[in-house]
Amino acid sequence: DAKTTQPNSMESNEEEPVHLPCNHSTISGTDYIHWYRQLPSQGPEYVIHGLTSNVNNRMASLAIAEDRKSSTLILHRATLRDAAVYYCILRPTNFGNEKLTFGTGTRLTIIP
Amino acid sequence: SAVISQKPSRDICQRGTSLTIQCQVDSQVTMMFWYRQQPGQSLTLIATANQGSEATYESGFVIDKFPISRPNLTFSTLTVSNMSPEDSSIYLCSAGADTGELFFGEGSRLTVL
Numbered sequence: 001d002a003k004t005t006q007p008n009s010m011e012s013n014e015e016e017p018v019h020l021p022c023n024h025s026t027i028s029g030t031d032y033i034h035w036y037r038q039l040p041s042q043g044p045e046y047v048i049h050g051l052t053s054n055v056n057n058r059m060a061s062l063a064i065a066e067d068r069k070s071s072t073l074i075l076h077r078a079t080l081r082d083a084a085v086y087y088c089i090l091r092p093t094n095f096g097n098e099k100l101t102f103g104t105g106t107r108l109t110i111i112p
Numbered sequence: 113s114a115v116i117s118q119k120p121s122r123d124i125c126q127r128g129t130s131l132t133i134q135c136q137v138d139s140q141v142t143m144m145f146w147y148r149q150q151p152g153q154s155l156t157l158i159a160t161a162n163q164g165s166e167a168t169y170e171s172g173f174v175i176d177k178f179p180i181s182r183p184n185l186t187f188s189t190l191t192v193s194n195m196s197p198e199d200s201s202i203y204l205c206s207a208g209a210d211t212g213e214l215f216f217g218e219g220s221r222l223t224v225l
Contacts, residue, residue: 035211043116043204043216044155087154098143100206100214102155 004088009107017076020106022088025069031090033064034100035073039084047073051089063065083110114139118205118217119204125224132191133220135205140185145206146178149219155204161188195224 004100005023024033035047048055048062050071055062061074075082087105092098115138125131135144144161159167159180167180182188192199202221208214 036214043218044206046213046215049213085154099145099157100161101157102147104154 004090004103004105006088008085008104008108009058009109010076011111012078013111014080015077018078018082018108019106020073020086021070022072022084023070024088024090027068027090028092030093032066032093033062033071034089034091035060036087036089036100036102037082037084038087038105039081040087044087047086070092078110080110080112083108092105114141114207114215116205116207116215118203118216118220120220121218122221123223125222127196127224129195130191130193131195131222132189133203133205135188135190135207135217137186137215138150139208141207141209142185143208143214144182144188145205145214146180146188146190147206149202149204150202158190158203161190192222195222197224200224 032049032051034049036044037047038044048057048060050062050064063072085105085107087102089100091100113161117136119134146158147155148158148197149155157170158173158178161167161180163182163185177193179191199225202219204219205217207216
């Protein structure tokens with residue numbers, strides 16, 4: 001399975017934008033880039049996913065490099081509720097292998 | 113979207129016993145997975161629950177220890193057999209479509225004494 005590399009931890013000030021990087025240099029053409037986050041004492045929560053083009057939703061934006069070897073999750077205005085562990089995951093789409101394999105993620109701390 | 117309910121939410125069990133965790137999804141889904149999350153760690157995939165056939169287990173997990181059933185498109189069970197304190201963990205059910213987002217339950221926190 002293709003792997004991702006994320007910083008172990010990041011800090012950001014409340015109400016400022018946050019850019020969470022992810023490297024995935026061995027990504028294959030059929031891998032989707034998924035982001036999930038896990039708040040304390042909860043199951044993971046879907047944030048966003050994309051294949052080649054940048055994506056926006058109500059929670060965040062996903063910027064994907066042209067060569068797809070890296071991506072950045074952008075939280076436009078961080079709140080205290082965004083403090084969580086953020087996981088960048090490559091999800092294969094070939095039949096029978098569409099599983100999510102979690103790495104260690106980035107622990108995001110929001111400073112009031 | 114899909115809402116996933118897991119039961120029990122937590123349990124304390126004795127060494128050598130078995131516990132079955134249930135996962136109910138409020139809509140039909142193609143994919144269901146079971147994960148384990150030990151304290152302070154990331155999630156580890158145990159197996160893919162296949163509807164109408166045997167589950168597909170990841171390396172390090174075997175059917176005798178973690179038997180899984182998936183009788184239909186909305187329900188699955190994971191049994192933790194012959195438990196030891198090392199099985200103390202949070203067990204999470206996940207479900208979704210072949211592509212797109214996956215949804216997770218709140219988890220079942222298991223403590224083995």
